[in-house]
Amino acid sequence: MLILDSSAFFSMDNLPDEEHACPPGVIRELENHEDPRLALWGDMVRVSDCTEASLEKVRAAATKSGDSNRLSPTDMTVIALAIDLNGTIWTDDYSIQNVASILGIPYRAVGMAGIKKVVKWNYQCMGCKKWYKEKQPDCPICGSQMKACRRK
Ligand SMILES: [Zn+2]
Structure with missing residues (x-):
């Protein structure tokens, strides 16, 4: 199925x-x-x-x-x-x-090869560059935007 x-x-x-x-x-x-x-x-x-x-x-x-x-x-x-x-x-x-x-x-996978291992995501503040494990609407310290990065 x-x-x-x-x-x-x-x-x-x-x-x-x-x-x-x-x-x-x-x-x-x-x-x-x-x-x-x-x-x-x-x-x-x-x-x-x-x-x-x-x-x-x-x-x-x-x-x-x-x-x-x-x-x-x-x-x-x-x-x-x-x-x-x-x-x-x-x-x-x-x-x-x-x-x-x-x-x-x-x-x-339909087109691509698919991923081989489980990845997790980290979030980095684009202002003060601090890393977070959980997604935040914006940085709790400086209020800047966050971006999601794949955790290695
Ligand atoms: Zn920040």
């Missing part, structure tokens, strides 16, 4: 031969982009809702790894659905791949 996210849809020319599904949020994103593929494939895609219990697991893992700010609510349901259906996520989204690997969910 392949679980498709929006990036998978946007880069596909044909639906995969394997059995596949996606959460309703992905379909909504395609509708918002008025993606022509939806008209072609709309009836062939299985749309499933994830369970709240799985979504809770995803939220906890994303918060821990620092990916929660980069994951949309739809992204979270993609990962949660993969837990529910015991599927492989098909995505080019780096944060989805990261949280999937933390949760032990297999994933497949």
Whole structure:
């Protein structure tokens, strides 16, 4: 079972031969982009809702790894659905791949090779250059903007 996210849809020319599904949020994103593929494939895609219990697991893992700010609510349901259906996520989204690997969910990259190891994020103040492990709206010391960096 392949679980498709929006990036998978946007880069596909044909639906995969394997059995596949996606959460309703992905379909909504395609509708918002008025993606022509939806008209072609709309009836062939299985749309499933994830369970709240799985979504809770995803939220906890994303918060821990620092990916929660980069994951949309739809992204979270993609990962949660993969837990529910015991599927492989098909995505080019780096944060989805990261949280999937933390949760032990297999994933497949669409275009790129995919990441090899779990990364965490750090945040640096662009004013005073202080580093933080948690995301802040702005620097608690000097109030400057923060930027996210991959933790090595
Ligand atoms: Zn600062």
